Amino acid sequence: MRSExxxxxxxxxxxxxxxxxKKESGExxxxxxxxAIKIFSKRGFAGSRTSEIAKEADVAEGTIFRxxxxxxxxxxxxxxxxxxxxxxxxxxxxxxKILEKSKKESITELLETIFKERYHLIDENMDIxxxxxxxxxxxxxxxxxxxxxxxxxxxxxxxxxxxxxxEQGEVRDIESKQILxxxxxxxxxxxxxxxxxxxxxxxxxxxxxxxxVDILINGIGSKKETKSEK
Amino acid sequence: MRSExxxxxxxxxxxxxxxxxKKESGExxxxxxxxAIKIFSKRGFAGSRTSEIAKEADVAEGTIFRxxxxxxxxxxxxxxxxxxxxxxxxxxxxxxKILEKSKKESITELLETIFKERYHLIDENMDIxxxxxxxxxxxxxxxxxxxxxxxxxxxxxxxxxxxxxxEQGEVRDIESKQILxxxxxxxxxxxxxxxxxxxxxxxxxxxxxxxxVDILINGIGSKKETKSEK
DNA sequence: CATAAAAGTGAGTATTCACTCATGATTAAT
DNA sequence: ATTAATCATGAGTGAATACTCACTTTTATG
Numbered sequence: 001m002r003s004e005x006x007x008x009x010x011x012x013x014x015x016x017x018x019x020x021x022k023k024e025s026g027e028x029x030x031x032x033x034x035x036a037i038k039i040f041s042k043r044g045f046a047g048s049r050t051s052e053i054a055k056e057a058d059v060a061e062g063t064i065f066r067x068x069x070x071x072x073x074x075x076x077x078x079x080x081x082x083x084x085x086x087x088x089x090x091x092x093x094x095x096x097k098i099l100e101k102s103k104k105e106s107i108t109e110l111l112e113t114i115f116k117e118r119y120h121l122i123d124e125n126m127d128i129x130x131x132x133x134x135x136x137x138x139x140x141x142x143x144x145x146x147x148x149x150x151x152x153x154x155x156x157x158x159x160x161x162x163x164x165x166x167e168q169g170e171v172r173d174i175e176s177k178q179i180l181x182x183x184x185x186x187x188x189x190x191x192x193x194x195x196x197x198x199x200x201x202x203x204x205x206x207x208x209x210x211x212x213v214d215i216l217i218n219g220i221g222s223k224k225e226t227k228s229e230k
Numbered sequence: 231m232r233s234e235x236x237x238x239x240x241x242x243x244x245x246x247x248x249x250x251x252k253k254e255s256g257e258x259x260x261x262x263x264x265x266a267i268k269i270f271s272k273r274g275f276a277g278s279r280t281s282e283i284a285k286e287a288d289v290a291e292g293t294i295f296r297x298x299x300x301x302x303x304x305x306x307x308x309x310x311x312x313x314x315x316x317x318x319x320x321x322x323x324x325x326x327k328i329l330e331k332s333k334k335e336s337i338t339e340l341l342e343t344i345f346k347e348r349y350h351l352i353d354e355n356m357d358i359x360x361x362x363x364x365x366x367x368x369x370x371x372x373x374x375x376x377x378x379x380x381x382x383x384x385x386x387x388x389x390x391x392x393x394x395x396x397e398q399g400e401v402r403d404i405e406s407k408q409i410l411x412x413x414x415x416x417x418x419x420x421x422x423x424x425x426x427x428x429x430x431x432x433x434x435x436x437x438x439x440x441x442x443v444d445i446l447i448n449g450i451g452s453k454k455e456t457k458s459e460k
Numbered sequence: 461c462a463t464a465a466a467a468g469t470g471a472g473t474a475t476t477c478a479c480t481c482a483t484g485a486t487t488a489a490t
Numbered sequence: 491a492t493t494a495a496t497c498a499t500g501a502g503t504g505a506a507t508a509c510t511c512a513c514t515t516t517t518a519t520g
Contacts, residue, residue, distance in 0.1 A: 220412060
């Protein structure tokens with residue numbers, strides 16, 4: 001897929017998503033995509049062989065090239081729907097809800113909700129997100145997609161939430177960027193540590209988040225007020 | 231390199247390190263290694279070509295195979311010294327210092343020092359660390375090296391520091407693991423966000439760390455009561 | 461300087477792998 | 491049922507690439 005086609009593909013994909021994927025929804029098309037997610041995630045894009053994908057999907061190797069003229073097209077066609085899956089719910093549906101919530105709920109409840117939701121969304125899509133993040137490091141088109149379609153908007157949404165909380169006097173008067181960064185860092189760091197050093201994580205994420213949010217809000221420093229937790 | 235050779239290579243490398251790299255220190259050996267770091271970091275291990283490495287290092291392709299019989303050996307021989315470079319200073323030299331400091335300095339100073347040191351160590355070795363982290367996902371030997379030789383010990387060191395602080399009443403009585411996790415998450419998350427979304431980071435890391443540490447210690451929540459610094 | 465050993469080279473090779481295509485199978489249309 | 495159109499196949503192909511090796515150049519030794 002050429003770089004200049006991405007914008008077009010993006011538009012098509014968005015409307016396709018809305019129309020419940022009429023096209024390209026042959027059974028084998030999906031089998032190939034799912035097999036590719038599994039293989040790419042295990043070996044990386046460049047380290048994966050189309051022959052192995054075919055075997056995993058239980059189709060002939062030629063069938064792959066019926067749907068995806070180039071190997072790279074498999075990558076792009078799995079990543080673009082992913083971007084939509086993350087992008088749309090985050091920006092279109094949840095956006096309002098979160099901002100609404102952020103005016104009603106306490107900051108603790110709000111953060112726990114956000115952490116839990118994001119964590120599960122990320123955890124359920126871990127294989128393909130792994131592919132997205134890693135290949136974004138090597139492939140300019142993917143990187144562009146990532147930064148232009150996702151990061152900018154997510155950051156702005158996050159800043160909105162932080163500022164709403166600030167207005168209610170729930171958070172300290174630190175630059176919003178810094179606050180958002182601390183929160184996002186914690187979530188990202190938690191997920192990565194969880195994956196890389198699972199031995200370090202024996203408790204349930206749900207429980208961990210309560211502590212994590214507590215630390216984010218109240219810090220790790222000892223205060224005079226006795227907040228006894230174990 | 232076969233899996234069972236790694237332990238041997240590890241031992242050899244440790245003594246080599248101590249003896250100031252007597253062997254294998256031909257000029258071209260190093261040129262190839264440095265070129266490989268650059269190329270692997272840009273394209274990933276599987277996506278890199280030995281021809282490109284040769285070009286980058288300005289040696290003949292055959293020369294590479296004089297020093298590294300298999301392409302994979304380049305990867306292993308860059309990663310093992312890296313593990314030593316990170317592992318030894320962290321565990322042997324700094325270990326005592328940090329634990330000493332953790333008994334003298336305030337938690338704020340301590341954390342700022344640790345964050346700064348770790349950040350610079352990581353930042354200066356970003357290319358090769360990127361290779362280590364990514365290839366650990368695909369290569370069992372590297373993954374083993376990573377978890378067995380690094381993570382366990384770093385975590386234990388971290389826990390030691392946290393507990394020393396606890397004894398001095400500098401941190402709240404939360405499970406040490408959780409506290410360490412929060413701190414590590416913040417640092418890792420910061421570094422990654424910094425790399426992935428540089429547009430989000432206009433300030434200097436040194437300045438950011440002060441805020442980051444402040445947030446880690448005091449939290450983002452607004453407090454009515456005055457904070458107690460010790 | 462003579463000789464041997466070590467380091468370095470790059471054209472050549474064997475293999476791997478993304479992709480093609482001629483043919484067969486399946487479905488849809490008339 | 492006949493025809494047309496689409497879907498599916500896997501042996502085959504050409505290009506790419508990790509690795510080899512016969513040879514050249516450099517360095518070390520007496």
